Amino acid sequence: MYPEPRHVGLINWIGLWTLYAKEVQRFVKVAGQTVLAPIITTLLFLAIFKLALGEGRLPVGGVPFDVFLAPGLVMMAVTQNAFANSSSAILISKIQGNIVDVLMPPLSPLELLVAFVGASVTRGLAVAVCVTVAMMPFVDLPFWSLGWAFLFALLASTMMGLIGVLTGLWADKFDHMAFITNFVVTPLAFLSGTFYSIDRLPEFAQGIAFVNPFFYAIDGFRHAITGQGDVSLVLGAAVLGVIDLVLAVWALHLFRRGYNLKA
Numbered sequence: 001m002y003p004e005p006r007h008v009g010l011i012n013w014i015g016l017w018t019l020y021a022k023e024v025q026r027f028v029k030v031a032g033q034t035v036l037a038p039i040i041t042t043l044l045f046l047a048i049f050k051l052a053l054g055e056g057r058l059p060v061g062g063v064p065f066d067v068f069l070a071p072g073l074v075m076m077a078v079t080q081n082a083f084a085n086s087s088s089a090i091l092i093s094k095i096q097g098n099i100v101d102v103l104m105p106p107l108s109p110l111e112l113l114v115a116f117v118g119a120s121v122t123r124g125l126a127v128a129v130c131v132t133v134a135m136m137p138f139v140d141l142p143f144w145s146l147g148w149a150f151l152f153a154l155l156a157s158t159m160m161g162l163i164g165v166l167t168g169l170w171a172d173k174f175d176h177m178a179f180i181t182n183f184v185v186t187p188l189a190f191l192s193g194t195f196y197s198i199d200r201l202p203e204f205a206q207g208i209a210f211v212n213p214f215f216y217a218i219d220g221f222r223h224a225i226t227g228q229g230d231v232s233l234v235l236g237a238a239v240l241g242v243i244d245l246v247l248a249v250w251a252l253h254l255f256r257r258g259y260n261l262k263a
Contacts, residue, residue: 012107023085027085070225198215
């Protein structure tokens with residue numbers, strides 16, 4: 001007797017969970033690289049700025065500089081790690097030739113996208129929590145709204161997970177992924193108000209900052225932690241939500257086409 005075929009249904013929950021769990025386990029197994037390293041890097045940034053500026057550092061927007069700086073550093077670590085998770089997952093599978101193991105099971109393009117991005121969001125949120133906790137002995141964070149902080153960490157992780165998916169689909173070698181990391185992700189993160197308030201920029205530079213999606217992620221998260229921001233929380237969340245939706249539709253379209261996945 002042959003076993004009866006399994007009826008998947010509208011959504012393949014088992015397959016979706018399995019791929020998501022696989023991607024989560026992939027970064028958990030190397031937690032020293034994926035979680036501990038961002039903690040150390042962020043604390044080093046914090047220490048360097050505190051030592052460099054000393055006691056003469058001025059408040060920013062009425063907030064002590066180290067309190068202003070800390071949320072930006074947290075969000076920078078979140079965005080970089082969420083991006084790295086999905087981009088490396090797809091690219092490594094393509095290079096090693098085992099991407100077929102993901103494409104052959106009865107998983108729809110939407111399920112593939114949700115699993116990859118979901119794992120990126122999990123890594124991003126894990127990094128956000130761990131880095132924030134690691135900073136607390138050194139910085140007196142007021143935690144103005146944990147709900148808004150979680151929302152912005154979620155939206156930013158989703159955005160970077162989707163950008164990582166798009167990068168992984170496009171890239172054919174590690175040099176391609178490094179190009180996006182070094183010339184897109186890192187510059188946008190550094191020029192988004194991580195280390196300064198945009199009201200100190202010239203007017204034309206402020207206009208440029210407002211079209212940088214990383215600005216809304218960092219400013220929103222900082223606003224939620226400190227109670228001070230350059231734009232409203234609702235506007236920042238709405239901008240990130242629209243960006244996430246556009247990126248999701250784009251990535252879903254590429255998955256449906258099998259873009260750069262099938263010979």
